[in-house]
Amino acid sequence: MQWESPREECGVFGIYAPGEDVARLTFFGLYALQHRGQESAGIATSDGQRLYLHTRMGLVNTAFTEEDLRRLPGHIAIGHTRYSTTGSSVVVNAGPFLVQEGIEPVAVAHNGNLVNSEQLRQELLAQGIRLAGTTDTEALTWVLALTPGSDLATRIRRAMARFLGAYSLAILTPGALAAVRDPLGIRPLCLGRLGAGWVVASETCALATIGATFEREVEPGEIVVIDSEGLRSYPAPELAERQATCIFEFIYFARPDSQMMGRRLHIVRQRMGMELWREHPADADVVVPLPDSAVPAAIGYSRASGIPYAEALIKNRYIGRTFIQPDQRLREQGVKLKFNALPEVLEGKRVVLVDDTIVRGTTSRPIVELLRQNGAREVHMRVHAPPIMWPCYLGVDMATREELIAARLSVEEIGRAIGADSIGYLSLEGLLRAIGLPHDRFCTACLTGQYPVPVPTVAAVVANR
Numbered sequence: 283m284q285w286e287s288p289r290e291e292c293g294v295f296g297i298y299a300p301g302e303d304v305a306r307l308t309f310f311g312l313y314a315l316q317h318r319g320q321e322s323a324g325i326a327t328s329d330g331q332r333l334y335l336h337t338r339m340g341l342v343n344t345a346f347t348e349e350d351l352r353r354l355p356g357h358i359a360i361g362h363t364r365y366s367t368t369g370s371s372v373v374v375n376a377g378p379f380l381v382q383e384g385i386e387p388v389a390v391a392h393n394g395n396l397v398n399s400e401q402l403r404q405e406l407l408a409q410g411i412r413l414a415g416t417t418d419t420e421a422l423t424w425v426l427a428l429t430p431g432s433d434l435a436t437r438i439r440r441a442m443a444r445f446l447g448a449y450s451l452a453i454l455t456p457g458a459l460a461a462v463r464d465p466l467g468i469r470p471l472c473l474g475r476l477g478a479g480w481v482v483a484s485e486t487c488a489l490a491t492i493g494a495t496f497e498r499e500v501e502p503g504e505i506v507v508i509d510s511e512g513l514r515s516y517p518a519p520e521l522a523e524r525q526a527t528c529i530f531e532f533i534y535f536a537r538p539d540s541q542m543m544g545r546r547l548h549i550v551r552q553r554m555g556m557e558l559w560r561e562h563p564a565d566a567d568v569v570v571p572l573p574d575s576a577v578p579a580a581i582g583y584s585r586a587s588g589i590p591y592a593e594a595l596i597k598n599r600y601i602g603r604t605f606i607q608p609d610q611r612l613r614e615q616g617v618k619l620k621f622n623a624l625p626e627v628l629e630g631k632r633v634v635l636v637d638d639t640i641v642r643g644t645t646s647r648p649i650v651e652l653l654r655q656n657g658a659r660e661v662h663m664r665v666h667a668p669p670i671m672w673p674c675y676l677g678v679d680m681a682t683r684e685e686l687i688a689a690r691l692s693v694e695e696i697g698r699a700i701g702a703d704s705i706g707y708l709s710l711e712g713l714l715r716a717i718g719l720p721h722d723r724f725c726t727a728c729l730t731g732q733y734p735v736p737v738p739t740v741a742a743v744v745a746n747r
């Protein structure tokens with residue numbers, strides 16, 4: 283059995299809207315969440331009687347034809363975009379996951395990662411359930427499908443008692459849409475209105491895309507059920523001691539136009555850039571972002587410092603994750619497949635290069651080199667988050683501990699390894715100041731090693747690979 287579920291990043295979407303073409307609206311909702319997963323896409327719908335499902339590998343716009351959307355009738359839908367790495371890149375693992383054989387048919391779109399999925403899978407196998415794929419979502423959906431209860435919310439609440447880890451879910455049954463967030467609120471999930479209908483999505487950007495209005499976030503531990511009688515909320519039965527929303531959503535993962543915990547991410551990232559200047563000023567002529575994710579922070583750094591902002595790296599917007607493996611000659615081109623530089627902007631300049639994170643360090647070194655080749659006199663690396671030192675087991679594809687450059691090298695050593703003239707990372711305090719919320723609202727495990735749930739030991743993860 284492979285340990286593969288930690289390598290997932292996903293976007294989920296759901297809609298309950300009689301009279302609307304819900305499959306098409308879900309398609310556009312997923313389009314807005316494409317950054318959360320590019321490997322497969324899927325939509326499940328219900329016409330009140332039965333469930334329909336279409337999943338396919340690839341980007342949202344290649345996964346569905348007009349004909350596919352026509353074969354997804356009904357007034358309730360859920361959708362999923364998934365990212366995973368080799369080994370699990372097969373269509374049986376694509377979401378949403380559908381189980382027909384339980385108490386009633388149920389389909390689930392899941393963002394996050396259960397740390398006890400292996401145990402759940404073993405229990406299901408022992409019950410004689412034949413599991414088709416290898417994901418935690420499949421196990422989660424089966425548990426849900428087999429859990430009895432007087433109504434859907436009761437069944438979900440009982441099933442939740444068996445889930446450990448991160449899960450934001452959109453759940454579809456013949457008669458209802460449900461939205462669920464784990465008790466720590468690790469992955470985001472929000473609720474919106476579309477006319478008389480309801481929408482749920484990983485991020486608010488997906489609401490805006492389809493013309494829905496943002497209502498509120500689904501609370502940690504909350505279950506929301508929407509059916510012909512309207513919307514009912516079932517808050518977490520006990521008040522959690524803390525919330526543990528993924529801080530990496532704020533740093534990099536979520537789209538800058540999304541809102542989370544009452545904050546617009548573009549604005550929060552600008553403030554990260556301002557804090558970064560205060561903590562790590564540089565004597566320089568120009569502030570350059572690594573596009574696209576570090577643009578807001580570079581703007582903030584420039585505003586706070588008075589050093590002009592300039593775009594000097596142009597990213598090919600269409601490169602994405604491609605199924606075409608580059609050959610050796612192209613691999614040697616490395617980041618040049620993705621970025622070109624503007625010598626007119628860089629010639630003779632002392633450059634502050636702003637990025638959101640250094641993970642393995644494979645991007646930074648060639649980028650620094652590219653800036654120098656195009657005339658930069660000095661390159662000062664500035665990162666708008668603390669060093670990433672610990673792997674994520676709760677839903678972000680973030681490499682193993684051995685691969686993380688900051689787990690092996692000190693900050694100064696990283697600066698030397700990437701060939702920068704100086705380097706500075708934003709502190710955790712600076713990051714939290716920029717967000718404007720206390721530490722106990724966040725999971726900061728990738729930065730601090732403090733996991734909010736017990737995670738598998740390194741030995742277990744390696745053995746399962």
Ligand code: AMP
Pocket residue numbers: 534572575637638639640641642643644645646678679680
């Ligand atoms: P690396 O080259 O491994 O150091 O990765 C760092 C670059 O990848 C940064 O420029 C980030 O913007 C981007 N990045 C950071 N985290 C992730 C992630 N989880 N998935 C994909 N890209 C990422």
